[in-house]
Amino acid sequence: MDNDNHSGQETHVWKVSFVRRLVNSAATVGMACAAILVVTPLVVIFGYLVYRGIGALNWSFLTQIPKPVGEPGGGMANGIVGSALILLIASAIGIPLGIGSGVFLAEYGRNRYGDVVRFTADVLNGVPSIVIGSTVWGLLVVTQKHFSLFSGAVALGIMMVPTVTRSTEEILLMVPQSVREAAIGLGISQWRVTVSVVLRTATAGILTGIMLAFARVAGETAPLMFTAFGNQFWSVSPNQPAAALPLQIFYYATSAFEELNRQAWAGALVLIVLIVGTIGIVRLVASRGLMKGAA
């Protein structure tokens, strides 16, 4: 406290009671513990993957396709490329649909029809992935009479929709009404206001939603079993069965060969790194292109 008091009065010193200080430090410690607890599983998982997987991870693992069972070596190059293609097509299906319905819900969805769409999205979000996989199997694989990369992408794309829809809606509702009014007041047409002002203002938040959806489906295995199916060979055709990292991890992990078990760990490590890497790159590119100051 300042003793050099100009008015000559005694300086009043606030006394903080012992109990209050105790509660304060307890709360601080508690929250620090909670924060550590949240980070711990991620660190443990990543550390364990590195520990188990780094041994089988080498250049040929990333560049070669699987060797016939029993032969040493070989890799998951086809799975990496297959997963990338499936996720690319899934995103091309899921993101526009999700953003479109999110915009609809936020800008025109304050009515019964909007409630129906909202409810449907929430239910779809809760449908187990294996059910979505088997439905796509029944609709696409059975009718086309073969497994395919494309059907896998459709299954994952459908799974992305509800997450993107709801997060887009939430973010758009956070764009202040005053920003919309500013645009309307300039004589900008409704759809231009939505696309060029509202969506643009919300880009950072919408990207977060997309990344959540992407990360969620990138590791999905069950829906791909009935659709993309897996492939021991190179194939980039959307009409052929395709290899995918999660599938290969699953098959290798349940295999009787130790070599394949080790490769499963390496595959899991690669999958995590690729997902985190993709999200990191998208964030970096987005933050370069966007102005700071977005809500």
Next chain:
Amino acid sequence: MGVPIQAKGLNAWFGKTQALYDIALDIPPNHATAIIGPSGCGKSTFVRCLNRMHETVPNARVQGHVQIGAVDVYGNGTPAVELRRRVGMVFQKPNPFPTMSIYDNVAAGLRLNGIRNRHKIEESVERSLRQAALWDEVKDSLKSKSGASLSGGQQQRLCIARALAVEPEVMLMDEPASALDPISTSKVEDLIYQLKEHYTIVIVTHNMQQAARVAEFTGFFLMGRLVEFDKTEKIFTTPRDKRTEDYITGRFG
């Protein structure tokens, strides 16, 4: 050049609540006209009826006649979007587009209305920022800084520049200085003083000194009705209506 504004038999509602009753008002061109009155008296609603912003609120309704220059505002077939390009609006709280640069903010009205000519946009951005007395403060960071990074007073002048860029004939200002500090306020007032050479200005204000400083004409609203409209001098010195006198002498409101 500014154009006159004429309102006749103007009524407005929010749902079932009537906000404006039978407003008749002639606003002269190339002057500033102040709209004063206590909170909730319909000042904002009135100016928002002039550029058809009122109808963008759910369940809001308007009835009556408004003429801006040669345009019948509520006439059959007058598109609201086209009208708003000719009637600029500045809001109470500065509302720059947060993710756009200073330059993009000012250019937004032109670009989003389909103008692609780079040279023209560049010219218009500089002219508007100069008119809004902001050019010297931002000319070095036009494209590197976001509109939201400016101070409150600068943001408001940016919003004025943004409205000027589409070259309107009328400027509606809804308490443009109420969220600003005294220095920024006086800058905005200076600006209004200069702008009325080229535009018809309607300014809603809570601050009666402000009305006296910037406006030649003043209208006093009370509970959704226009009580009195006259030269500002007249309103503040010899009002005809007892309620106007009570309000400006601070007896209520």
